[in-house]
């Protein structure tokens with residue numbers, strides 16, 4: 001079943017190119033892309049057997065067993081360089097996505113496009129992309145139930161992210177006009193305010209630094225949020 005989040009991810013997958021869905025779980029994405037005729041073949045991979053079995057069953061029901069190969073394994077280790085035009089990594093933490101890309105640099109660099117949807121710590125993913133020769137070509141947001149998700153689309157290239165806020169809420173200036181941006185900012189503000197509350201009376205240097213950093217981030221987020229309201 002395609003959800004709004006998976007739909008945004010699907011919309012950013014390159015047409016007529018093979019794709020790999022790393023951490024596929026249910027396998028909805030590759031099956032949908034095949035059914036729509038958007039891709040010629042796919043690899044649906046997962047580190048855990050149980051989710052991979054779910055994907056296998058869905059692939060079998062869809063009749064695309066020849067075109068969608070399921071593979072058991074961690075991250076990009078299941079792929080050879082150049083095998084996937086688009087690599088999708090969705091529904092995992094930002095640190096895990098960063099680590100899996102770092103562990104298989106040749107495979108990551110050989111993809112024409114990465115579509116990444118970190119569940120948290122998206123700033124780590126943006127730092128990784130900037131430091132490893134990727135250019136963010138699109139960023140989008142999707143809402144499911146009460147949660148807003150960040151989708152980051154990157155290709156090989158160079159970029160220089162100018163300020164901390166761009167790591168936190170998105171590299172592209174146009175993203176700042178996204179209708180879901182105020183909700184994303186609210187969520188990030190909530191997290192920063194928790195840190196502020198937690199560190200405000202602590203005396204260690206680390207806590208003081210964190211307090212100052214989070215206070216500055218919260219102020220910057222408020223500024224963007226107020227700017228969004230005025231548009």
Ligand SMILES: C[S@@+](CC[C@H](N)C(=O)[O-])C[C@H]1O[C@@H](n2cnc3c(N)ncnc32)[C@H](O)[C@@H]1O
Nearest residue numbers: 022023024025046047048051073074075090091
């Ligand atoms: C929350 S599900 C996301 C499923 C799907 N990608 C989506 O966005 O709806 C995360 C999946 O990632 C898988 N996973 C976790 N660590 C992984 C790794 N190192 N390599 C491959 N898959 C992994 C889990 O087994 C799980 O099925």
